[in-house]
Amino acid sequence: MGAYLIRRLLYAIPILIGVNLLTFALFFLVNSPDDMARAHLGNKRVTAEAVEAWKRERGYNRPLLYNAGRDGIERVTDTLFFTKSIRLFVFDFGQADSGRAIADDIRQRAPPSLALAVPTFVIGLLLNVTLALGIVLFRASVLDWLGQIGLVALMSVSSLFYIIAGQYLFGKLMRLAPISGYVDGWEAWRFLVLPIAVGVIAGIGAGVRWYRSLFLEEIGKDYVRTARAKGLGEAQVLVGHVLRNALIPILTGAVVLLPLLFLGSLIMESFFGIPGLGSYTIEGIQAQDFAIVRAMVFLGAVLYILGLLLTDIAYTLVDPRVRL
C-alpha cells in the first residue's frame, strides 16, 4: 500500500501544476493586472500611476508566463505565473491582493464550515441510508411507490426553497431558532440546528433514491437468497448482508466528499450567516483577487485528490479482496 500511496502522491504533482496553470490561464483571460488594480483601488480618482504602483507593490508588473527581458532560468522564474504559484506547493498561500493573509482566513473560516457540513453530512448519510433500507424493505409495495413519488417531489424542489421555507417556518413563524447568525463555542448549536435540519431534509430526495438503487442492485444477488434460505428475517438480511455489501459504492460517494466538506456551502452559509469558506472563492472571483482564487482552487484540487486516495484506502477496509 505504501508504494501505491507514494505513486499516487507523485501523480498528484503534475495534476496540481496543471490545475494551477489552468486557473492562471482562465483568470488572466478574463482579468488583466490593470483590471485587478482598478477593482482594488475603487472606482473614484484612480490614476494610471496608482494602478502601476499597485501592480508593482504586489508583483503584478511582471510578464505572465515568459520574461524576455531576463536571462537563463529567470525568463521563466521571473514571471507572474512562477512567482505566484511556486509557494503554493509548500502550502504558503501568502496574502490576498487586498492584503489579508489567506492561511489565516482559511483557519478562521474552516471551523464554521465544518460545524455545519459535518453534522449535515453524517446525519444526512445515516438518515438517507436508513430511509432507503426502509423503502427497500417494502419494495414493490404501495409504500415503495408512494415513497418514490415523495422522493421525486423532494428532489424537484430547489435547495433555495428549502432554505427560505425553513427560515420562514422555524425561524420567523415558530421562532424556534435564530433565522441566521453564528457564535463560537457550544452556543453555536442554536444557530446550526436549523441549517443542519434544512440541509438534511434538502438532501433526502436524491440521497434516498441513490441508496435505494444500490440496495436493490444487491438484493437480487445469490448471497441474499442464501441468507434468506438460512431463515433470517428481512430486516436482518438488509442490515446484516445487503448494507454491508453495498458499502463499497456508498463509500465511493461518501469518502470522496469528506475532505471537500472543509470548503463549505455557498448558499447555506450565505443565507444562514455562517462565516465559513463557502463564499470565499466566489468573493475572490468577484473582487478579482487572484491570490484567493488560485489558493482556493489549489486547495480544492488537493482535497479532491486526498478524497480519492481515502476512497481507495477505504475500499481495502470494507472489501478484503481489494489490494492496493
Place this chain on the structure above:
Amino acid sequence: MFPLRSLILCVCVLLAGCGERAWNDPYPGDPRVANTLYTSFRDPPKHLDPARSYAANEWIFISQIYEPPLQYHYLKRPHQLMPALSASMPTVRPLSASGYEVWGDVKPAQTVYEIRIPKGVRYQPHPAFADNGSVDDLLDPARLLAQPDRELIAEDLVYQIKRLAHPALASPIYGLMSEYITGLGAYRDTLEAAWAKQGRAGWLDLRQFPLAGAEVVDRYTLRIHIDGSYPQFIYWLATPFFAPIPWEADRFYARPGMAERNLSLDTHPIGSGPYLLLESDPNRRITLARNPNWHGETYPVAGPPDLLADAGKALPFIDRAVYTLEKESIPYWGKFLQGWYDHSGISSDSFDSAVAIGASGDVQVTEAMQAKGIKLQTETESSIFYLGFNWLDPVVGGDAESARLLRRALAIAVDYEEFIAIFRNGRGIAAQGPLAPGIAGYREGEAGINPMTHEWVDGHPQRRALAEARELLAQAGYADGVDPLTGKPLLLYLDAAASSGPDSKAMLDWWRKQIAKLGLRLVVRDTDYNRFQDKMRKGQAQLFQWGWNADYPDPENFLFLFYGPNGKAAHGGENAANYANPEFDALFERMKDLPNGDDRQAVIDRMVGILREDVPWLFGFHPVEFRLNHAWLYNVKPNLIARNTLKYQRVDAEARAAATGAWNRPVLWPLSGLLIGLLVLVAPGWWALRQRERRVGVEEA
C-alpha cells in the same frame, strides 16, 4: 413510543438551557437589556486603515473610531462643517510666492491651513503604546481596555498625511492630494526609494522623512501647505483620510507574525474617536465599544425640533454597537421584524409589505409596521445616476447642432419618472441638473427645473410632451427617427456593465422602449465591468450609464465631472462624457474658488444652464434612501455625506427587551402536528412490517 418520549425529553433538556431568552435570540452572549445598538452590514470591509479606506461600507466603522479635524453638523442642512478633533475651525491663509498674505482676486501661490488641536486628547487604549504589547492584549477585549494610551499631538496628524504617500498603502486619494499638498509627489519618490531599500517590508518610520506640505508648528498645532488654492480641501479635513494615526501603530503592526494573523490597521484601528473596535471579524461580526478616553462632545442644540430632546447632553449615548454580517435580504428582513436589528433599509422584495403610498403620493409605513411602532425616514442621497453621451462620438457627441438637438430630444423622451416608479418603487427624484439636493447651488421648486425637459404645472415639474421631442429630432435631421444616410431607424449604442440583478434585463428592455418612442433603435452592448471601464477610458462608448456619489457637499464635486481638463479619455479624469466647453471650463475655474453666496450661485446657475442646453448627460435621478427605525431607537438623522452618526443615536434598551420578548415567544403547537405527521408516515410501514413478519411466521408454522 419510547423513542418519541426520548426525543421530547431531549428537546426539553436542550430548551431548558435557553432560560428566559427567546429561543431565536441571535445574541446569546449579550445581556437581555443592554445599551447596545444592533445593526448589520452586507459587504465585509476590506480596509479599516483611514489612509486606504474609500468605501461607504468601511466608513460606517472607521468614522466612529477615527476623528478627523472637522465634521459635519449632525442636524443642519445644507451640510455645515464644524470642529471635531480640532479646537476650532482651521485658519486659512492665502499667501503670495514671497510669503505675504493676499486678498481679493489675487491668485495665491500657496494656501496654508493651520489646525490647532486641544491639549489632553488621548488615543484609545492599545498595546501599540505598551513596551511589550502582545497579540492577546489586542484580541482580548478586557485586556485591550486595560492597555496604556498616549496623548494625541499634531505630529500624529502630520504622520497620517505622510502615510497617504506610502507606496505600500496605495491610498486612493494620493493622486489627488499630490496635486495640491506641497511636496507630496516628491515625498512619494523619497518613500519609494527608502521602501525599496529596506526590501519593501517592515516598518518605514515616516518621522525621519520631512514633508514640506505638512509642518508641525508646536505640539498641538500643524500647518498644511496647499499649492495655489483649493478651497474644497477643507472638506477633505472632515474625512478619515486626515484622521491622526500614531506612529506606534505602524511599528506595532509591522512586527513579525502580525500580517500572518491579519492584524493590521486594516483590521484593528487605533483611533481617538468616540468608539473603539472591540471585535473584528469582517466575515461575521464587528463590535464597537465606547472609547473611555474620548474627549467628549455634546448633542447639538440646533436642528429640527423633533430631534432635540437630548440637546446639550453628553455624547455618546450608546455603549456598544454590534454589526452582524447579513448577506441576504430575506433573513435580514426577518430579523429586523423580530426586533433583532434596530433599523433597516428596505429591499424591493419587502417594499410592499413595509411601505404604503397614499393616493396623494404620501409615503408611510404599512399598518403592520405601525402596529410594531416602526417609523420611516427618508433622505435624498447626495448622488446622481445618469445616462452620458460620449462627447467624442460623431453621432451623439460634440458641439454640432444636430447632435445637440438629438440629445435634447432624448432628454425629453426618456421618462425617468417612470423609471423611478418601476425600478425603484418611487425611491428617487428625477434630476433637473447635475447637483443633488442639499448641495450648495441646488435650486428647489420652479426655479430649479430643467426647462429643456420639464414644465412647471400645478406646483410640480412635468416632463414635456413627446411631440416636442419628435420635433427636435426632426430638426436634428432624423425625422421619425430615420437616419437619412441609411433610410432606416437611427441606431444608438448603449454600453452597460452587466448586472446579475433581477431587474437588469427588464431595465435594458425599458431603455430600448424609451428610445423606440422616437423611432430610434437602441443596441445594448452589455459587457463585464472591466471591459466597460476599458471602453470608457478609451472613449469608445456612445451612450453609457453611470453614477456619482459626492465626496463632500460642494457643487465643485459634481460640476468637475464636466470640466474639460478632467476628460476621461484624454486625461484619465472623472469627466466620463469627455465633455468640453470653454465657457463652462472658465466658469468652473471661477466657481471653485468662490465662497458660497449670491456670486457663486449666479455662476452655478449659468453653468447648470449650459449643461441643460448642451445635454452631455440625461440627468437621471437622485436616489432617496428609505430607512425603517424601531420605536426604541432615537435621534436618527440619516447623513449620507458624513458617517460618524453613531455617537448621536440613543437606544431604549428596556423597551427593546420588552418588545423582542413579546414578539419572539416560540410557537410550539406545529411541532406536535409535525410529530403526528411523522407518526402517520411511519405507522403504516411499521404495521405492514409487523404483518409481514407475522405472515412469514404462520407460513413457517
